[in-house]
Amino acid sequence: MGEVQLQKGSKGLKLSDLLVTVLISVVLGVVYHFWSSVYSLLSPLFFQADELVYGMWFIASTLVFLLIRKPGVALIAEVAAAHVEVLFGSGWGIQLLIYSLFQGLAAELVFAAFRYRKFSAPVAGLAGFAAAVGSLLPDIFYGYVADYEPWMFIAKYSMRAVSSVVIAGFLAYSLAKAVEKTGVTSLLRPVESKDMAALDD
Amino acid sequence: MNDFLIPQHVNSFHRANPVAKLLCMILLFMLTLFTHRLDFVFYQMACFLLLLLLFSGHRFWKISLIILPFLLVFIASSSTMILFGKGDTVWWKWGLIQISQESFYRGIHIGFKSVTFAMEGLLFVLTTPSVALFYALMQKAKLPPKYAYSFMASIRLLPMVWEELLIRRNALRIRGVRSLRGGMKWLGILKLYMVPLLAQGIRRAHRVAVAMETKAFDGQGERSYYYPSEYSKSDIWVILLLSAAVAAALLMSILLPPFGITDVRYR
Numbered sequence: 001m002g003e004v005q006l007q008k009g010s011k012g013l014k015l016s017d018l019l020v021t022v023l024i025s026v027v028l029g030v031v032y033h034f035w036s037s038v039y040s041l042l043s044p045l046f047f048q049a050d051e052l053v054y055g056m057w058f059i060a061s062t063l064v065f066l067l068i069r070k071p072g073v074a075l076i077a078e079v080a081a082a083h084v085e086v087l088f089g090s091g092w093g094i095q096l097l098i099y100s101l102f103q104g105l106a107a108e109l110v111f112a113a114f115r116y117r118k119f120s121a122p123v124a125g126l127a128g129f130a131a132a133v134g135s136l137l138p139d140i141f142y143g144y145v146a147d148y149e150p151w152m153f154i155a156k157y158s159m160r161a162v163s164s165v166v167i168a169g170f171l172a173y174s175l176a177k178a179v180e181k182t183g184v185t186s187l188l189r190p191v192e193s194k195d196m197a198a199l200d201d
Numbered sequence: 202m203n204d205f206l207i208p209q210h211v212n213s214f215h216r217a218n219p220v221a222k223l224l225c226m227i228l229l230f231m232l233t234l235f236t237h238r239l240d241f242v243f244y245q246m247a248c249f250l251l252l253l254l255l256f257s258g259h260r261f262w263k264i265s266l267i268i269l270p271f272l273l274v275f276i277a278s279s280s281t282m283i284l285f286g287k288g289d290t291v292w293w294k295w296g297l298i299q300i301s302q303e304s305f306y307r308g309i310h311i312g313f314k315s316v317t318f319a320m321e322g323l324l325f326v327l328t329t330p331s332v333a334l335f336y337a338l339m340q341k342a343k344l345p346p347k348y349a350y351s352f353m354a355s356i357r358l359l360p361m362v363w364e365e366l367l368i369r370r371n372a373l374r375i376r377g378v379r380s381l382r383g384g385m386k387w388l389g390i391l392k393l394y395m396v397p398l399l400a401q402g403i404r405r406a407h408r409v410a411v412a413m414e415t416k417a418f419d420g421q422g423e424r425s426y427y428y429p430s431e432y433s434k435s436d437i438w439v440i441l442l443l444s445a446a447v448a449a450a451l452l453m454s455i456l457l458p459p460f461g462i463t464d465v466r467y468r
Binding site for chain 2: 013014015016018019020021022023024025026027029030031048067076080083084086087094095098141142143144146147148149151152156171174175178179182184185187188
């Protein structure tokens with residue numbers, strides 16, 4: 001019983017949590033690689049249509065949090081995914097890291113606001129929305145987006161917000177549910193009192 | 202990591218400590234981010250292009266090949282602002298599109314900025330092996346080893362992820378899963394690929410992590426390193442060179458301004 005207590009007590013991230021977080025982000029980095037072609041396919045549809053799939057860039061933080069359910073992983077996942085992109089020598093260089101910091105931090109704050117206890121689709125959606133807000137901050141300094149015509153500003157960011165809620169929220173949730181069914185998540189999740197009770201039966 | 206990325210010759214940029222270089226790059230990033238003077242950004246881009254060509258240690262054609270897509274970055278980041286930005290001196294108007302002098306200059310300013318960022322990032326990536334970066338971060342920036350080693354291990358696991366993706370694609374093809382078009386079917390395809398990739402990734406990462414934990418890769422406190430990371434004279438050279446590049450950009454923008462625009466922001 002002493003060992004079990006010890007495990008329950010340690011709240012920090014273990015190497016296994018970190019490695020899983022970073023590796024999922026790497027997998028998502030591969031997905032991003034294909035996603036950027038979807039992204040550019042959509043562009044000719046109408047101007048800024050690519051914003052409709054923008055939420056995919058935030059999925060690392062929500063998906064990893066829904067899978068691992070520990071504090072801090074949302075931020076690390078987003079930064080790790082950006083790091084992969086930078087490593088590939090993508091044209092979008094170091095600014096990706098700055099964006100990922102803001103986006104990951106915003107998503108992390110939402111999960112923290114629910115004290116890391118809520119893993120529902122709406123909470124993930126809210127975190128995705130927060131990540132979109134996080135991406136607005138560097139946009140203001142970098143892209144001077146406040147100097148767009150007002151209608152353009154509203155159109156661009158409302159599309160981004162909707163896509164973040166749908167993709168980083170609800171799609172991430174359904175993916176996490178599907179991965180849960182495979183049973184791998186039991187490797188990662190902290191031991192709950194419910195599981196302890198099951199041992200006593 | 203890849204034969205393509207092994208430099209042709211090595212200079213101070215490669216020998217400098219990655220942490221020192223990273224700090225320089227962050228400072229440069231900040232400088233570029235908060236530059237609102239069109240001429241200054243333009244010359245920053247020119248100077249970093251020059252540094253990249255001279256000091257990356259790679260052949261000219263290779264650099265050209267890598268920076269060719271930056272043109273796309275330029276267009277992608279500048280077009281929205283050019284077409285839909287605020288401005289008073291209107292050049293051309295068609296429906297919702299309105300190109301004004303202000304929005305045009307602001308647009309190309311954003312384009313130059315993006316390309317400058319890309320060059321700064323590329324200069325760092327091409328001269329720094331990622332293993333050296335993480336060893337330096339552990340030794341000089343006090344990054345806990347568990348973070349550094351999980352990043353390094355994941356980079357090594359990346360080829361396996363790629364291979365699994367190919368296997369999955371072949372498996373689906375042999376089972377007769379056609380690429381579905383239209384509607385929400387892409388969602389199904391996404392799941393067909395993502396779920397096994399993620400599940401397998403989690404399993405593998407967990408296995409590797411347990412092995413690494415038993416070998417104390419997550420250790421706390423003092424430890425020895427296979428690659429010692431030291432500061433050297435090269436760091437000073439790099440700092441001097443980068444400062445010289447910025448100084449040259451500033452000087453040129455004052456002496457020979459091609460645009461003569463001091464602030465691209467809308468009043």
